[in-house]
Amino acid sequence: MTTPDATPFVELGDDVLTLRCLRPDDAPALLAGEDEDQVRWLNGGHRSEPARTREWIExxxxxxxxxxxxxxxxxxxxxxxxxxxxxxxxxxxPGAPTGAVNISYAVFPAARGHGYAACAVRLVCAWLAVATAADTALIRVDAANTPSVRVARDAGFRATGTDREGLVHHVRALRDAPHVALVCGPAGAGKSTLAHRLAALGAVHLSFDEDAWRLGHRTHPLPAHVADALHADLRTRLVALARQGRDVVVDTSFWSRASRTAYRELVRPYGVEPVTMHLATPHAQVMDRLAARAGSGPHDVLVPPDLARRHLAGFEVPTRDEGPLVVLRAD
Incomplete structure (x- = not known):
């Protein structure tokens, strides 16, 4: 397995497409969008049925x-x-090489010919690069399926050979450059849990809260000069790791667009485009988590309710025009 044991629902996208987990109310659109090409290449020659489609979504x-x-x-x-x-x-x-993730796709007839499938594949590859330990994306396609072959090519894949089933393998490297994840969300959103999962996949974990705790700070917010010094140290270490070609997860609130932009600009000279991983945790859940804190460690610091509400009100939600964005929802 190339991913942690549990994963929140994911939303990916840019200014053209949004990729999100399927919902029960998507069933009619899925059935209406199915055509003979999809039945032939993806469904094994069988038409989908309403009950089975709803079960498949679940x-x-x-x-x-x-x-x-x-x-x-x-x-x-x-x-x-x-x-x-x-x-x-x-x-x-089954049968895929170690470290490879198989990608498949389907676009409804009315939306074909606009490059949407290749765009969706590229977005998935960006997520795989930061959220899993996979090093290769794999597309297997029948050579006679010309449109699908074109999608693989347009998404940056290259053909490498044909397997015993007669499917042409197309591959794309996911880890040909270092990756930086900016874990973004207010206190109580679940940033440290996500950051530790990414670190378990091989990324170096830079944590504002852990650094503050090691220096003896037990309450938040920190004095401005202390917070500034901690961020300066994080930025210095991030640049050094980017120069070394290391994967890094930066664990701090990134509550403002300006803070995210500042970190992005640090590593762009080294060919790195950070991905913001925004934990869009419901406010009520955030408040419940903070109320249960006991002050026992760097990720359990006490946050008074009035301060928590101010943090939530002042949080600037990241948008796709800033750069690559992955939204994680409890759904």
Whole structure:
């Protein structure tokens, strides 16, 4: 398995597409978008049925909830809000090489010919690079499926050979450059849990709260001069790691757009484009978590309710125009 045991629901996207987990109310659009090409190439020659489609959606959601191997996402067109297809990353495809994730995709007939499938594949690859230990993305496609072959090419994959089933393998490296994840969210959102999961996959963990705790600071907010010094040290260490080609997860609130931009600009000279990983945890859940804190460690610092509410009110939600963004939801 190339991912932690449990994963929140993921949302990916840019200014054209949004990729999110499928929901029960997506079933009619999935059925309406199915055509003979999809039946032939993806469904084994069988038409989908309403009951089975709803069951399949719930199975996909369970895979996300439990950290399963198959991660399916609906592809939505931002301008219209319509579901126009799906894309899947299979993290443990039988017969796939070690470290490879199999990617499959389907775009509904009315939305084909606009490059949406290749865009969706590229977005999934960006997520895989920071959230899993996979080093290769794999697309297996019948050579006769010309449109799908074109998608693989347009998404940056190269053909490497044909397997025993007659499927042409196309591969793309996921880890040909260092990756930096900016874990973003207010206190109580779950940043440290996510950061430790990413660190378990091989990233170096830089934590503002852990550094503050080591220096003896037990309450927040810190004095401005202390916080500034801690961030300066984090930035220095981040640059050094980027120069070494290391994967890094930076664990601090990144509550403002300016703070995220400052960290991005630090590593861009080294060919690194950080991915912001925003934990969009419901405010009520954040407040409940903070109320349960006991002050026992760097990720259990007491935060008074009035301060927590001010933090939530002042938090600047990251947007896709800042750079690569992964939104993680409890859903």
């Amino acid at each position: 199975q996909n959601r369970e895979q996300w909830r439990t950290g399963g191997a198959r991660r399916h996402l609906g592809v939505l067109h931002v301008a219209t809000g319509r579901l126009i297809g799906t894309v899947e990353a299979h993290l443990a495809m």
